[in-house]
Amino acid sequence: MLKTLAYDRPPSVKLGDAPRGDFFAGGLEYNPPARGVWNIVHTGMLIPECHEIFACAQGCLRGVILTAAEMNAIERMSWISVSEQDMFDGTLESDVVEGVSEIIEGLPYRPRAVLLYLSCIHLFAGCDFDIIIGQLSEKFPDIDFSDCYMTPTMRKTISPDAKMRAQLYNALKPVDIDPRSVNILGNDRPTDEQSEFVRVIKENGFTLKDLTACRTYDEYLDMAGSAVNIAYLPTAKFGCDELSERLGTKALYLPNSFDYDEIRANMAKLCETLGIACPDLSHEEQAAEKALAKAAKALGDIPIAIDFTAVTQPFGLAKLLVEHGFNVKYIINDTLGEDGAAFDRLKELAPDITIFSAVNVNMLHFPEEDHEHIVAVGQKAAHYFDTDYFVNIVQNGGYYGFTGIAALAALIEEAAEAPKDRRKLISHKGIGCESCL
Amino acid sequence: MKNVSTVIPCYAADTSGVCSALYEYGGMTVVHDASGCNSTYSTHDEPRWYDKRSMIYISALTELDAVMGNDEKLIEDIVSAAKDQHPAFIALCGSPMPMMTGFDYRAVAEDIQHRTGIPTFGLETNGTRSYVSGASMALKALVKEFVREMPKDSYDGLTYNILGATPLDFGLTGTVESIVKEFGGQGARFISGIGMGSTLEDIRKAASAKVDLVVSYCGLAAAKYMEKEFGIPYVCGVPVGNSRQLRECLSEMERSARDGRSSLAPVLRGKSRDKKADKAVIGEAVLAGSIAREWSLLTASGVDVICPPDADEEYIADKKDLPLYAEEDIKAYLRENGIKTVIADPLYRYVVPECCGLIELPHFAFSGRCFARNMTGLVGKDLRALWGIK
Numbered sequence: 001m002l003k004t005l006a007y008d009r010p011p012s013v014k015l016g017d018a019p020r021g022d023f024f025a026g027g028l029e030y031n032p033p034a035r036g037v038w039n040i041v042h043t044g045m046l047i048p049e050c051h052e053i054f055a056c057a058q059g060c061l062r063g064v065i066l067t068a069a070e071m072n073a074i075e076r077m078s079w080i081s082v083s084e085q086d087m088f089d090g091t092l093e094s095d096v097v098e099g100v101s102e103i104i105e106g107l108p109y110r111p112r113a114v115l116l117y118l119s120c121i122h123l124f125a126g127c128d129f130d131i132i133i134g135q136l137s138e139k140f141p142d143i144d145f146s147d148c149y150m151t152p153t154m155r156k157t158i159s160p161d162a163k164m165r166a167q168l169y170n171a172l173k174p175v176d177i178d179p180r181s182v183n184i185l186g187n188d189r190p191t192d193e194q195s196e197f198v199r200v201i202k203e204n205g206f207t208l209k210d211l212t213a214c215r216t217y218d219e220y221l222d223m224a225g226s227a228v229n230i231a232y233l234p235t236a237k238f239g240c241d242e243l244s245e246r247l248g249t250k251a252l253y254l255p256n257s258f259d260y261d262e263i264r265a266n267m268a269k270l271c272e273t274l275g276i277a278c279p280d281l282s283h284e285e286q287a288a289e290k291a292l293a294k295a296a297k298a299l300g301d302i303p304i305a306i307d308f309t310a311v312t313q314p315f316g317l318a319k320l321l322v323e324h325g326f327n328v329k330y331i332i333n334d335t336l337g338e339d340g341a342a343f344d345r346l347k348e349l350a351p352d353i354t355i356f357s358a359v360n361v362n363m364l365h366f367p368e369e370d371h372e373h374i375v376a377v378g379q380k381a382a383h384y385f386d387t388d389y390f391v392n393i394v395q396n397g398g399y400y401g402f403t404g405i406a407a408l409a410a411l412i413e414e415a416a417e418a419p420k421d422r423r424k425l426i427s428h429k430g431i432g433c434e435s436c437l
Numbered sequence: 438m439k440n441v442s443t444v445i446p447c448y449a450a451d452t453s454g455v456c457s458a459l460y461e462y463g464g465m466t467v468v469h470d471a472s473g474c475n476s477t478y479s480t481h482d483e484p485r486w487y488d489k490r491s492m493i494y495i496s497a498l499t500e501l502d503a504v505m506g507n508d509e510k511l512i513e514d515i516v517s518a519a520k521d522q523h524p525a526f527i528a529l530c531g532s533p534m535p536m537m538t539g540f541d542y543r544a545v546a547e548d549i550q551h552r553t554g555i556p557t558f559g560l561e562t563n564g565t566r567s568y569v570s571g572a573s574m575a576l577k578a579l580v581k582e583f584v585r586e587m588p589k590d591s592y593d594g595l596t597y598n599i600l601g602a603t604p605l606d607f608g609l610t611g612t613v614e615s616i617v618k619e620f621g622g623q624g625a626r627f628i629s630g631i632g633m634g635s636t637l638e639d640i641r642k643a644a645s646a647k648v649d650l651v652v653s654y655c656g657l658a659a660a661k662y663m664e665k666e667f668g669i670p671y672v673c674g675v676p677v678g679n680s681r682q683l684r685e686c687l688s689e690m691e692r693s694a695r696d697g698r699s700s701l702a703p704v705l706r707g708k709s710r711d712k713k714a715d716k717a718v719i720g721e722a723v724l725a726g727s728i729a730r731e732w733s734l735l736t737a738s739g740v741d742v743i744c745p746p747d748a749d750e751e752y753i754a755d756k757k758d759l760p761l762y763a764e765e766d767i768k769a770y771l772r773e774n775g776i777k778t779v780i781a782d783p784l785y786r787y788v789v790p791e792c793c794g795l796i797e798l799p800h801f802a803f804s805g806r807c808f809a810r811n812m813t814g815l816v817g818k819d820l821r822a823l824w825g826i827k
Contacts, residue, residue, distance in 0.1 A: 008520045027514040028467060028494035031475040033487045057533040059450030059564030063477030066446060066805045069784065074444060081440040081447060083565050084536065099441045106443045120471065121533045124503070152471035153500050153534050359497075361518045364490050423487060427806075429480065436807050 011360035015331070016351025020343070022335050029359040034379035036394045036431040037309050038188045040150060040164040041067040044115045045076060045433075046188070047168065049217040051111035053103055055080040055096050056119035056150060064117075064150065071433040078103040082121065092127045097135050104140060112217040113144040113171055120153040146170035159235065166239030168211065172224035174247050181207045181226040182274070185243065186236020188212065189398040189432050192407065196267065196284050197232075197254075197400045204276045228273055232256045233395060234312055234338050255338055256396050256404070258316040260285060263401050284402035291409035292324040298413045303374050305330035305385050307358065309394050310378030311408075313339035317377070318353065319346045320405065326412075332356045332380050356384065375416045377408075379426040388419035394431050439763045444787045448746045449605050449802040451562035453482040454571025455530045456493045457603040458655060459579065460485060462637040465492035465524035467515055469531035469540060470564075472497065481805035482568070484604050492524055503534050508541075512548055519553045525637055526582060527557040528575060536563035556582050567746040568605050568802050569721065572655035574749075576600065576631055580659045583641050586667055590645040595625040595691055598646045598663075600671070601656020602632040605802035606721050610814035616650070616676060619683050619817045625690070631659055647694040648672060650686070653723045654748040661752060664699060674703035675727040677815040682731050705729040707759040709739035717741040717771065719781035720800050722748065722758050728780060728798070728815065735826050741774065743767060746802065764788055780824070783808050796824055 009025050041064045044052050054064050054077070061079050068077040080099035086092065100116060116136070118129060129147045136145045148167045152160055165186035182201055184191055190212045191198050201208050207226075214220045230252045231240035237253045244251035252273055254266040264281060271278040304326055306314045316339040318328045328350065334357050336343055346353065357363060358380050367386045375389045376382040382390035391411045393399075399407045428435045449457075452468050456478050459466050468475060475495040479486045496511050519527060529546050542559025550557035558578040562571045590596040597620070602613050613634035617627045628646040629639035632655060649660045649671040660671035670693040676686040686703050693700060704726035708714070716732060718725040722744040729740040745762045761767045768788045771779065779789050782800040784807070789795045799808035813823070821827075 008517045026497060028518045029472070029475070029497045030494055031479045033479065035480055057450070057564040058447045058567065059452050059477065059532055060473055061447050062450055062453070062805075063473055063481060066477075066481040066807070069446060069804065069807050074446070074784070075787075078441070078443045079447065081442075081565070082533075083440065084563060086440075087533075087537065095440075102441050103443050119533070121537055124534065124537050150473070152473050153498055153503055157500060361492070361494055362521050364492065364522075368490075427487065 007362050009360065009362065011357040011362040011366070012354050014351060015347055015353040015355055018347075018355050020336055020340065023355050024334055024357045024360055028361050030361050030364050032358065032363070032380055032383050034309070034383045034426045035429040036379045036392070036426060038394070038430045038433070039067060040064070040117070040148070040160055041077070042071065042430040042433050043161070043164045043168060043188060044148065045071065045073055046211045046214075047113060047115070047217070047220055048214055049111060050076070050113040050115055051107065052077045052115045052117065053079065053100055054117045054150065055082060055099065055122070056117070057082050057121065060119050060150060067429060070429050070436055072436055073434075078107075082119070087121060087125055092122060092125060093132050096132050100136055101139060104143070111143060113146065115146050115148045115167070117148040117150045120151045123149075123151055124153075144171040158238065162235040162238045165236050166242050169223070169239060169243045172221065172243065172247065175224045177227050177249065178207070178225045179227045180205060181209060182228045182230065183223050183226040184208065184210045185229050185231045185240045186233055187398070188395065192399050192403060195400045195403045196279065196281055197270070200267065200271065200276070200279055201274070204274065206274060228252060230254060230270070232400060256312055256400055258313060258320040258405060259342065267401070281402060288402040288405040288409070291406035292320075295409040295413035296325040299326060299375060299416050301327050302416060303327050303329040303372060304412070305332065305374050305376045305381040307332035307376070307378035307381040308337070309380055310391060311396050312337065313342065315339040315346050316342040317408070318342070319349065322346065322350045328353060330354050330356060330374075330381070330385070332358050332378070332384060334358055375412060377412065382422055383426060388422045389415050390420060390422065391415045392420060392425050392431065439766070442764045445764050445784055446803060449482045449568035450564050451566040451568060451571030452530055452532060452564055453478045454568030454573070454603075454605065454655065455528060455560050455562055455575040457483060457568065457605050458572035458575040458632055459528055460491045460493070461633055461635070462526070462579065462640065463524060464526040464528055465494070465519060465522060466528045466530070467494050467496055469496045469511060469529065469535045470498055471495070471532075471534065473532075482605060482802070484609050484801065484806070484809055492522055494518065498534060503538050506538060508545055512545060512552070515549050516552050519549075519555055524555060527553070527555055528560060528578065529557065530560040530562040530571065532564040536565075558582060567748070569654050569746045569748045572601070572603055572605070572632070573658040573752070576656055576659040577662050579640065580631060580643065580662055583637060584643045584663065584667070585641070587642065587644045589647060590626065590628065592626050595648065595687070595694055596628050596646045597625060597690060598629045598631055598643045598649045599627070599634065600631045600649050600651045600660050601653035601723070602630060602634060603653070603655060604633065606653045606655070606724050606800070608799070608801045608809060608812035610812050612652070612675070612814050612816055615814050615816035619676065620687060623687055625687060632656060644669065648690045650674070650690060651723060653721050654753065657752045658749065660699075668697065670694065670697050670699040672699065672703070673701040673723050675724050675816065676703075677727050677820065678731040678735075679817065679819045681734065682727070683817065703727060703730060705733060705740060705742050706757045708741050709733075712739040714739035714741040715775060715777040717743055717776045717779050719743045719745065719767065719779060719785055720798070721746055721802070731820060732780065732824065735821055735824070741776070743770065
């Protein structure tokens with residue numbers, strides 16, 4: 001195991017000693033080879049019939065273009081490279097307008113929408129994005145242009161991921177509201193159809209709309225008519241609030257929790273908003289308990305490592321598992337998210353859990369150290385703990401509520417039983433997207 | 438517009454060139470950037486990332502630190518990481534944001550070296566130029582720092598270094614090993630691979646070689662430096678194909694070692710001068726030029742060489758290359774010059790005219806991982822079958 005005490009900036013801390021907020025001193029960062037998390041390219045491609053155009057320096061372009069290439073979508077992306085000269089000759093805006101125009105006129109198809117991404121240097125140079133969007137909209141009135149941002153330097157203000165999940169819905173304009181229609185916003189995969197969350201909406205006669213299910217641009221535009229917008233991922237909340245305010249519809253944030261009381265409270269809130277009776281969830285709760293008990297028995301004392309890319313509430317999941325007899329020993333996470341209450345409780349329950357940084361430079365050789373046999377939840381955990389026994393999901397994998405807990409318990413059990421092709425799976429960029437690899 | 442592409446990718450950037458060139462030597466390379474550079478490099482530009490660890494990090498630059506010019510944070514972070522990781526050297530390069538803020542790489546590198554006692558060099562990349570530029574400055578810096586004048590190797594035969602090989606041009610196809618094996622069979626002794634295929638200890642002995650073989654423009658600046666400082670001449674070329682080009686390349690290196698004159702002799706460059714070309718190769722100038730020469734010899738026809746990755750004019754002043762970069766320019770050139778067949782990366786299929794054939798040759802610096810499984814070494818191989826020549 002890592003001899004963290006010898007380091008100037010140790011990459012691990014015992015949960016019992018961990019502060020709320022950032023667990024580690026900031027510094028240089030390492031990038032582990034686990035590629036399952038979606039980026040802004042994957043997310044933007046969810047809009048049917050849209051074309052993505054990136055304007056930025058070659059170094060920044062490279063990653064986004066090859067993301068599109070690997071997901072077999074290179075024909076839906078174009079770019080304008082920005083040179084040193086462009087930054088200082090006063091042509092920032094006109095270069096983008098001319099470049100986008102040339103691209104659109106040269107495309108073999110007419111996109112319904114263009115997502116135009118500018119980068120850190122544009123914002124830093126005071127580029128007027130409104131003028132660009134205005135001129136392009138005037139020139140191509142049949143195309144919806146959305147201002148999008150690849151601005152990692154500004155990530156402490158708002159993460160590019162959260163901003164992207166907001167800009168996704170830019171083209172939605174106020175329309176007549178259908179009180180029987182509900183949106184799920186900002187997720188990158190469909191929500192499990194078997195979840196109590198989806199069932200309660202559909203079984204009460206509501207239409208559930210979700211960008212991940214849209215096949216045409218018109219279906220996407222129809223989302224504007226939903227009376228209620230729901231987000232359950234932390235990075236989707238900002239966009240949900242913003243869209244709801246713009247369209248005058250209701251916003252609901254129902255975080256994907258592993259806490260039974262919060263799950264019930266979320267469902268009550270949903271039902272109250274929809275004006276329907278809240279169902280009795282005891283059957284679902286019992287099923288979750290049963291699945292957890294079965295998995296706990298199957299795993300026995302096998303240590304578990306959980307990373308923050310697999311679930312949005314890693315401390316919440318750890319608390320649930322510890323309470324059900326699992327041997328959770330490690331959590332990979334740099335900053336406390338929305339599961340602060342679970343973090344506090346877990347500190348009392350299992351203060352010896354070790355939290356590892358996902359990016360600390362001293363994690364570079366961690367996979368080569370001697371590790372006990374571990375079951376990992378998430379790709380980064382699988383990489384760092386050098387295990388082929390892992391749950392291969394990101395962002396909760398589309399699971400939600402009690403049914404989500406039962407599904408996750410089954411996945412953990414399955415992970416413990418059979419090894420996976422780790423190299424292949426974690427090299428695949430954006431779980432759920434196509435890949436040419 | 439010259440800087441617009443409807444569909445094909447751009448080449449790996451200068452920052453990736455730096456990281457790739459320095460990967461194997463036990464140094465620590467820091468890209469001053471928010472987050473994207475390291476992810477792009479480690480995912481798309483570095484095939485060694487999964488299996489072979491290297492201390493390549495980003496500074497995690499934030500808006501506040503950029504605006505406030507908080508260089509001290511970067512320096513402290515690097516000093517801390519160096520204390521923990523004990524690198525043989527530290528290289529600092531950067532992305533567009535430091536360019537915007539006027540970041541002083543040399544001054545910061547000096548400061549870090551002073552505080553750590555570890556050789557440190559600042560490389561002024563900015564993410565707007567190609568990997569050739571970045572790798573070129575990195576290899577030159579490496580040579581300047583670690584190669585010192587020393588007596589020539591006592592071996593009677595030819596001794597040589599290979600400069601400029603990185604996975605960005607050659608993938609993990611064992612090109613350096615193949616050259617060493619083939620040349621070894623002819624009695625030439627390999628001293629070091631400056632780019633890949635050696636250790637830092639090997640590189641320290643580079644000045645004992647009699648000649649340098651430059652296999653891409655990534656190695657040209659370092660070769661020119663070694664020519665000037667140590668009197669070691671260089672020859673540009675990759676001995677692709679079977680024995681003929683290998684023998685020619687070797688004999689050119691022997692001639693160069695004897696008379697001290699450098700050359701680009703075994704390489705075709707730019708537009709074919711001998712006869713009108715109906716074939717073209719697109720790629721990095723030295724490798725593409727070597728492929729073009731072999732193709733030209735095998736088919737007795739003219740072959741043009743188009744090299745989109747920009748290289749520093751300071752080192753290639755004769756303007757004989759055809760540095761077409763824009764998608765529209767490449768398209769127009771192929772169409773207007775009656776090119777019938779092209780050897781290029783598979784993603785060039787989007788710009789090759791319908792009437793023009795494409796022989797696919799994956800180039801990691803262009804299509805990244807997409808076709809990496811199809812990359813193949815070209816040294817010591819009969820390429821007729823590969824290129825469909827009867």
